[in-house]
Structure formats: structure tokens, C-alpha cells
Amino acid sequence: MENKLSHTEENYLKAIFKITERAEKVASTNKIAEQVQTSAASVTDMLKKLNDKSLINYEKYKGATLTPDGIRLATQLVRKHRLWEVFLYDKLKFPWEQIHDIAEELEHINSDDLINRLDNFLGNPRFDPHGDPIPTSEGKFMLRNQSTLDSVPIHSKVILVGVSHHSSEFLTYLNSINVKLGTKFKITGKNSYDNSLTVESNGTQLLITHEVSKNLLVKPG
Amino acid sequence: MENKLSHTEENYLKAIFKITERAEKVASTNKIAEQVQTSAASVTDMLKKLNDKSLINYEKYKGATLTPDGIRLATQLVRKHRLWEVFLYDKLKFPWEQIHDIAEELEHINSDDLINRLDNFLGNPRFDPHGDPIPTSEGKFMLRNQSTLDSVPIHSKVILVGVSHHSSEFLTYLNSINVKLGTKFKITGKNSYDNSLTVESNGTQLLITHEVSKNLLVKPG
DNA sequence: TAGTTTTTTTAGATGTATCTAAAAAGCTGA
DNA sequence: TCAGCTTTTTAGATACATCTAAAAAAACTA
Known part of the structure; x- marks a missing residue:
């Protein structure tokens, strides 16, 4: 180690x-x-x-x-990755679909001092721009009660708090339908034959396929 | 290329x-x-x-x-290195003797978009925390009329605008005698036998060896 | 200029990360 | 259970970056 x-x-x-x-x-x-x-x-x-x-x-x-050592190292990598994503998004104003790949490179830079100073500089954020929790320097994760959009009952009102895929394609698609973290949804319909949903968001109706809805993390709201 | x-x-x-x-x-x-x-x-x-x-x-x-291609690539590396140094110093508040080594790693990250956004975020600085000029994205350097402290005449008044060694040892030594970029000096004496100088700075007298004075870059002031 | 010293290159290894092809182990279902 | 399929491992290469030791070239110098 x-x-x-x-x-x-x-x-x-x-x-x-x-x-x-x-x-x-x-x-x-x-x-x-x-x-x-x-x-x-x-x-x-x-x-x-x-x-x-x-x-x-x-x-x-x-x-x-x-092993415990492996978990510790992996957690620190996740911490670095997510803090750099916050930097790229909040400070450098990168669109969220572009931050993952650059953070993949930045996360390999080794300096505990660097990452702790970055954490402070960013205001000790607890979630990254995709809604994923940022581990503390001790490796603790903030947990949030969240579910995937495909599992909430009809007529529920929810807020998007995270996405579980970070690919540029998926995030660009969400941009195109004007969906971002904080977007509110009301489930207006469920189609049982293909598990797609109709939802109301920003005053408009959207069709959300099952492939998409299972990657949207929401909390009640 | x-x-x-x-x-x-x-x-x-x-x-x-x-x-x-x-x-x-x-x-x-x-x-x-x-x-x-x-x-x-x-x-x-x-x-x-x-x-x-x-x-x-x-x-x-x-x-x-x-070759011209080699010069172009090397200049971009210098640009990246120096911009990251500004970030570490200005934003993360690293002491200047610690920024070089971390910037050595950061400079290898490849994204023109990243580095241009960083440049803007930092306010398009033209010099890094050691006083070295930062090339533009076109590879142009800002030149400054500067000389080394050992070459200015006695009784001159000058301002420290750069250091030509970036080692942690040298910079820590400068910290210890309270010398930093912007520090003003008045040359009060020259010892020809060992080329050391006596200077007045911050209201106190300092002895500066030749080894040190030839690495201090100053402009008239 | 001829001998000596310094600098640079070549030759031959090592260690890391990768690959393809083929063998071995494990799983599964009739 | 055992034949066939899938998964995983082994064996043997390649490419990169490095090393030491020895040979070759260049540079001094007396």
C-alpha cells in the first residue's frame, strides 16, 4: 500500500x-x-x-x-474524480456531458494536499454534477434516499437528483429534452407494454422510455 | 503531429x-x-x-x-504548466515552493478546451507565480525588460519580478528572508571579492550572495 | 598528430502492459 | 452425467521505456 x-x-x-x-x-x-x-x-x-x-x-x-486497502484506494479515486467534475462544471463551465472524460485523467494526479484544497475551494460539495455523492477524505459517502424514475407510482411528483449513466450520448439526449438535475416531474401515465412513461415537466408532456427512466434518480418533491 | x-x-x-x-x-x-x-x-x-x-x-x-512542430508542442506544455501554477497559487493558495511539482503532472492532461477555459477562469494571466511569462494559445510569449539582480548598478532601486530557479529549496530560502515577487530592493553595497550584495528591503538590510542574486529577476522601480 | 579523456551510441537485458491463439476449467441442460 | 458452450487462464509475441556494459566517435591536449 x-x-x-x-x-x-x-x-x-x-x-x-x-x-x-x-x-x-x-x-x-x-x-x-x-x-x-x-x-x-x-x-x-x-x-x-x-x-x-x-x-x-x-x-x-x-x-x-x-480488500480493505483496495476499497480505500478506490474510494479516494472516486473522491478525486467527482471533485474534479465539480471543478470543471462549476468553475470552468463545461457542459455536464463533457466532464467525465477529463476527470478520468485528472483523478490520477496524486496529492492529498491538492485534493483537500480543491475540496475546500469548491465549498466542500457533497454531490457531483451527475448527482453522485462525493466521499469525504475519510472515505465516507453521503447517502440519499432516492429511487429510479421507473419505480415510482403513477401521479407521483419527483425531482431529478442524479443520473446513473455518464455517457456523453445519454447526457446530450437529456439536454435535448431539457432535463437536468433539479427538474421536477409529475408521472401522468405508464404504458405497461413497453414500460415507457408519460410525465409532465416544465409545463410540457414528455415520453420517457424505460431505458431512460431506469437511469434517472429521483427523490419525492 | x-x-x-x-x-x-x-x-x-x-x-x-x-x-x-x-x-x-x-x-x-x-x-x-x-x-x-x-x-x-x-x-x-x-x-x-x-x-x-x-x-x-x-x-x-x-x-x-x-522542429517547428516540436516548438509548438513544447510551448503548449509550458503554457499548461504555468497556467496550472497560477491556479494552484491563486485559487488553491499553495505556497509557491510547492506548485512546480504538481503542475508537472497537471501539464500532461490533454484538452485544448480545458486549458483555454482555465486561462479565462484565471483572468488570462500573463505571468506565473515565479514571474515567468505564460504563452498565449497561439504560442506567443510576453516579453518584459528585466535583468538579474547581480547586474544592476549600486544605489539602484528595483522590484523583484521573477525567479529563474523553481526548486523548493531556493524558494523556501527566499520565504525565510521575506523576499517575494513585488519586493522592492535598493542596492546599498557590492562586495567585489565574492560578488555578494547588501540591499535594503522592507526597511531592513539583507546580504544577498552571488548564487542568489543571479537568480533574481528585477525591473527598475 | 597521436594519445587520452569525454561523449555518445550500440548491444543486450529487464519490467510493464498489452495482444492473439489455444488450452483448461467451469457451467448447463437434455 | 456428459457433451457442448462459455469463461478464464496460459503461452508466446509485441511495443515501450528503461538499464548496464562495452564499443565507437568526437574532443581535447601535450
């Missing part, structure tokens, strides 16, 4: 964190390969290496989980 | 720029090795590679100079 990690190693840790954070208990070789956009063979090599460094628990054919 | 360069390649370009910017017409293998802290053999390998990419002119045993 004393040695600095390469960018590549850091990206693998983040990928395993991301995979095991949601549904899966362990991150399989193929899932990781997909996440870091490489071959399964390369992943196997890296898993051995990270296992030797005690950052993951890995056994042949059984996938990987993060 | 279309391919992205590795951090290492960029560091070599910067090193050659730095060497040929001052005295030397060409950058020798050994000078470069010293600058990037590696062996002469490694430098030879890299010079061949950069020559193949048309970023430098290199002939065996004859050292290297930058």
Missing part, C-alpha cells in the same frame, strides 16, 4: 469497485475486461498483480473483490 | 526546449539526460524516436533541436 500505482492499476481498482458496488458480489474477469475495455487475458495478468499487492482477493476462475 | 505523445516524450520535448531556449544552440545527449534524470543511452533511444516523428532534428553525435 505504500507504492504508487500506475494509471492502469488504478483503473482496474475503480472498475472492480464499480462492479461490486452494485449488484455483483465478485467482479468476474469478463466484466472487468468490458469495464476497462481490454481483453480477458490482460485482466487475468493484472488480477494476479493486484492480488500480490494485497489490493484485491483473487482466486483463479473465481473473480475478484477489493 | 496527430498522434498523442506519452508523458515521457513530452518531458523530453520540454527538456530540449528548456536547454535550447537559453544559451545552447543544440541540446546534447548528456544535457538532456541530466534534465530528465536518466541515462545517456536512454536519451539516444528517445531522440531517434522523436526524430522519426519529426518533432526534433537529430543526427548521431550532434545533439538535437526542435
